[in-house]
Amino acid sequence: MKSAPRFQAKSQPSMDLVERLLAGERLALARLLTQVENDTASGRAALERLFPHTGKAHLVGITGAPGTGKSSLANQIARALRRLTDRQPPRKVAVLAIDPSSPFTGGALLGDRLRMKDVSGDAGVFIRSTASRGAVGGLARTTAAMVSVLDAAGFDTVLIETVGAGQSEVEIVRLAHTVLVVDAPGLGDDIQAIKAGILEIADVLVVNKADLPGVDHTLRALNGMLDLAYPEGSSDRRRPPLLRATATTGEGVAEVVQAILEHRAYLLESGGWQRREHDRLQREFESLLTATLTARWRDRMGEQAIQTIYERIARRELSPGQAVEEYAALAGSKQT
């Protein structure tokens, strides 16, 4: 038995994907992520089994307007976390990059993905990108599920990188314990307006590309916005630290990593970790509940009856609101 080839230990035929993932096998992880990404039945079943193994990873969202250099910064953060010697063995880090929803983007974003490659030689770093399929809720749900798989696989830190320019990105970063909002000098006022929307969810603020002209202006502008959002004397929310970094040279990255770890410590001390975790699971439950209740209503009503409702609405015989009032109850009583 001792003479069995070494690779067999990696893929014992008696172990299924979930067991192999929990045993740390990289191929099983990649396969399960794909199943979960595609929302297959086996993926869903695996998620149920993995659930008790989740809740340990530090989930860090990295978001910001286009052009801020988020990908490079995520790359550098992953490398810096690996180099930290406060833990032995060093932290395992996963990066999940979310692309905007489009068949066109494969090419456009390839540059980003390639840039990430320079950490991929390290077995303690796992990089995966995913693209939106279908609705807003769909992407957020898929992302949550993929993060759970990475969490169960034993990654200490999961970096979730999103193109942070809309509400859907806000939904995604709500997954995270710690949200890093990345800015850069010279993006113009129009971008500034969008950024404002995500400033509110920042736990750590980073002005990247700090070697560019105008960095002091950007820092001042952000400080001004923070002054507005966190007036002196009001201590109910923690004011996010404002840092500067240059991902291309690595300058300032150590301080960013420090701020991420400090926010984690703050969350654990203040009870915020548990609260975020609780909120996240609650949203996941509610999202599934909503989908299930609607699917059951459809089953009870039958496709033909539903089509009739749509036609009556299209003829403006009754409004969508009146239709819901009339038929949501009807299908309910049918069940008795």
Place this chain on the structure above:
Amino acid sequence: MKSAPRFQAKSQPSMDLVERLLAGERLALARLLTQVENDTASGRAALERLFPHTGKAHLVGITGAPGTGKSSLANQIARALRRLTDRQPPRKVAVLAIDPSSPFTGGALLGDRLRMKDVSGDAGVFIRSTASRGAVGGLARTTAAMVSVLDAAGFDTVLIETVGAGQSEVEIVRLAHTVLVVDAPGLGDDIQAIKAGILEIADVLVVNKADLPGVDHTLRALNGMLDLAYPEGSSDRRRPPLLRATATTGEGVAEVVQAILEHRAYLLESGGWQRREHDRLQREFESLLTATLTARWRDRMGEQAIQTIYERIARRELSPGQAVEEYAALAGSKQT
């Protein structure tokens, strides 16, 4: 009776807001829009009564990356529509501008709102801006409701302007019959990637700021993307016309307006108008249904039982999926 002051005709005490809106009173329109925006009970009741009066307006979404000059273009399109003499009286035009979700943005976007002001002296143009409150579905729903009010108020064209940089904006423009995607030269490749996501929903493509250097490069790039998306010989989708305009000078705006009207004619001929209308109402119904079913489930379960579920999930005794399986049915059978 004839000597009664003229303003009484505008606000007969016997008429309620809905009747006054249908009679064309501007103040009633503004008030109803606020009620609907705030989702008040009277706003919801008004929407039900207005529903039979909707379905006539041409809904035109105007979207694009930040910095493309969407607001100025919307302004110019509104003016140009008013100047068209093919109909007497000329078309009534409403502009609904959607701001990104933030308490910070009031100031940042004021510039846009001010620029819009130069059509506001015209009684045939109505301009309104709204900001997101709460969730993604919330903004889309509020926007749909406000558009319905404008539709019922007799506006021939409703321009819906959004900061088109995310999924939530895609949700909003799905309201529209005709989607105008606005681009501009020199926004950089990162922005390009985001734009790709909304290119798929374009019915008319406009490169604005056509007086800037690099406009030919932008036109070529977009043409290349269109070639990919609409290969020669495949005729199942209409390839959007690609136009150039300079909103600040008005150059090219007449052609943009022409393309919008041609798309409307195309939709009416091809049956696409009815199909989009049908899809839109169906989504509205489904969104309301989902909210109603979930609210009823909550009522049946009771708040305490729901808290117990959340706690069991937080202790990882059961997964969100298992909880839904267990409790969605339980509450259903309680109803019998």
